[in-house]
Amino acid sequence: MTQRVAVIDYGMGNLHSVASALEHVGATEVVVSHEPQAILDAERVVFPGVGGIRDCMEAIRRLGCDQLLDQVLNVDRKPVLAICVGMQALMSHSEENGGVACLDVLPGQVAFFGEAHQCDDGERLKVPHMGWNAVRPAKYHPLWRGIEPDTRFYFVHSYHVVPDNQAVIAGTFDYGLTGCAALAQGNLFATQFHPEKSHTAGLTLLKNFLDWDGTCS
Amino acid sequence: MALAKRIIPCLDVDQGRVVKGVNFVGIRDAGDPVEIARRYNEEGADEITFLDITASHEERDTTVHTVEQIAREVFIPLTVGGGVRSLQDIRTMLNAGADKVSINTAAIHEPELVCDAAARFGSQCIVVAIDVKRVSAPDDAPRYELFTHGGRKPTGIEAVEWATKMAALGAGELLLTSMDRDGTRDGFELVVTRAITDAVDIPVIASGGVGTLQHLADGVTEGGADAVLAASIFHFGEYRVGEAKAFMADQGITMRL
Numbered sequence: 001m002t003q004r005v006a007v008i009d010y011g012m013g014n015l016h017s018v019a020s021a022l023e024h025v026g027a028t029e030v031v032v033s034h035e036p037q038a039i040l041d042a043e044r045v046v047f048p049g050v051g052g053i054r055d056c057m058e059a060i061r062r063l064g065c066d067q068l069l070d071q072v073l074n075v076d077r078k079p080v081l082a083i084c085v086g087m088q089a090l091m092s093h094s095e096e097n098g099g100v101a102c103l104d105v106l107p108g109q110v111a112f113f114g115e116a117h118q119c120d121d122g123e124r125l126k127v128p129h130m131g132w133n134a135v136r137p138a139k140y141h142p143l144w145r146g147i148e149p150d151t152r153f154y155f156v157h158s159y160h161v162v163p164d165n166q167a168v169i170a171g172t173f174d175y176g177l178t179g180c181a182a183l184a185q186g187n188l189f190a191t192q193f194h195p196e197k198s199h200t201a202g203l204t205l206l207k208n209f210l211d212w213d214g215t216c217s
Numbered sequence: 218m219a220l221a222k223r224i225i226p227c228l229d230v231d232q233g234r235v236v237k238g239v240n241f242v243g244i245r246d247a248g249d250p251v252e253i254a255r256r257y258n259e260e261g262a263d264e265i266t267f268l269d270i271t272a273s274h275e276e277r278d279t280t281v282h283t284v285e286q287i288a289r290e291v292f293i294p295l296t297v298g299g300g301v302r303s304l305q306d307i308r309t310m311l312n313a314g315a316d317k318v319s320i321n322t323a324a325i326h327e328p329e330l331v332c333d334a335a336a337r338f339g340s341q342c343i344v345v346a347i348d349v350k351r352v353s354a355p356d357d358a359p360r361y362e363l364f365t366h367g368g369r370k371p372t373g374i375e376a377v378e379w380a381t382k383m384a385a386l387g388a389g390e391l392l393l394t395s396m397d398r399d400g401t402r403d404g405f406e407l408v409v410t411r412a413i414t415d416a417v418d419i420p421v422i423a424s425g426g427v428g429t430l431q432h433l434a435d436g437v438t439e440g441g442a443d444a445v446l447a448a449s450i451f452h453f454g455e456y457r458v459g460e461a462k463a464f465m466a467d468q469g470i471t472m473r474l
Binding site for chain 1: 219220221223258261263285288289290292293294311312313314315316338339340341342389390418419420443444473
């Protein structure tokens with residue numbers, strides 16, 4: 001199978017590490033672009049994101065990445081992996097930056113962890129949630145293949161997603177609350193953590209993405 | 218479940234080579250930064266910090282090139298610091314592949330840079346480096362102040378107050394180095410580490426003075442640090458990162474093993 005992957009670049013942050021990690025696990029060609037043709041020519045698509053949601057959404061819409069994503073997800077039905085703010089952008093609405101409307105691909109909210117966020121035992125939890133946390137798969141999915149429950153992945157975020165439909169939750173983490181580490185629906189998989197920064201576990205997940213046919217079985 | 222505490226090997230890089238001195242003198246060559254970063258990545262380091270200690274403008278291109286090479290091969294977070302003075306410097310390092318950029322002296326001369334950088338690039342990638350020395354007499358209540366120029370130049374700024382201010386301005390993390398301890402192998406300066414970790418709600422990395430694995434554990438258990446940074450104990454093969462993590466886990470510290 002050829003492994004031509006497009007990483008959607010809407011100008012927010014450095015995407016080289018995602019591209020390097022995909023190449024490292026066997027992608028034959030990784031294109032970092034927002035040009036429609038480059039994305040439509042790829043077998044699979046990565047939708048990353050870093051930075052504030054308002055600037056991200058503005059850039060996504062200005063460059064037409066919202067329509068491209070719709071085409072890739074719903075018409076071409078290619079495997080898509082959304083990462084971090086890329087995942088948050090898929091929800092209906094985010095509390096960040098005073099409230100921003102998002103893509104509404106997955107109905108639900110993006111919520112702040114809150115000031116004075118705490119564990120059950122009263123331990124103060126710092127926000128952003130930054131570092132290596134354990135991820136528990138919530139259901140079987142081909143992208144979890146070879147990854148043990150409670151394997152640690154690298155997270156860095158201050159907001160977390162709360163989908164309306166619990167059935168789309170593919171994995172969870174605990175940080176004073178049970179948060180969504182990953183969502184899955186059809187040919188879409190999304191992670192709050194950064195697989196490209198999560199060493200062996202992250203590379204395994206990216207390799208699984210390259211091998212994935214976009215179905216859940 | 219809590220986050221794992223992090224071990225961060227630090228590469229002090231001068232003109233493209235990893236070096237490590239004792240109290241910033243007696244510099245000893247430890248090798249090629251890309252090779253060393255790759256080794257730490259394989260050994261299970263949780264992050265890597267790259268500090269450009271020459272930081273002269275002529276060497277900047279070498280640094281950018283080295284950061285690009287490391288970022289291509291290392292799949293854990295990478296922090297880059299040294300000579301970062303402007304939003305453009307930060308952008309250059311992020312584009313080269315850094316996940317976080319550490320601001321030190323520039324934050325003292327221009328605190329708004331921290332605020333502007335956090336607004337532009339997000340707090341998660343803005344680390345403020347704080348170099349401190351104890352200025353009080355041994356019998357007096359401990360007081361620590363910021364120093365610049367490798368610990369030679371006092372600023373009169375009190376450490377805890379400064380840490381609180383940096384957090385309020387939008388720093389996502391603090392890298393606290395004791396200039397009294399750096400390179401001595403006597404262990405972290407735990408008093409100021411604890412004072413700062415208690416005062417701020419952002420992660421604190423303890424740095425300066427690690428000579429044994431027990432020192433790393435003490436940084437977390439006594440200092441309250443979220444991450445511990447060390448250079449020479451790893452560079453010369455004395456300890457492996459994996460060995461350090463196993464040691465800390467044995468003491469009941471949550472680690473990514």
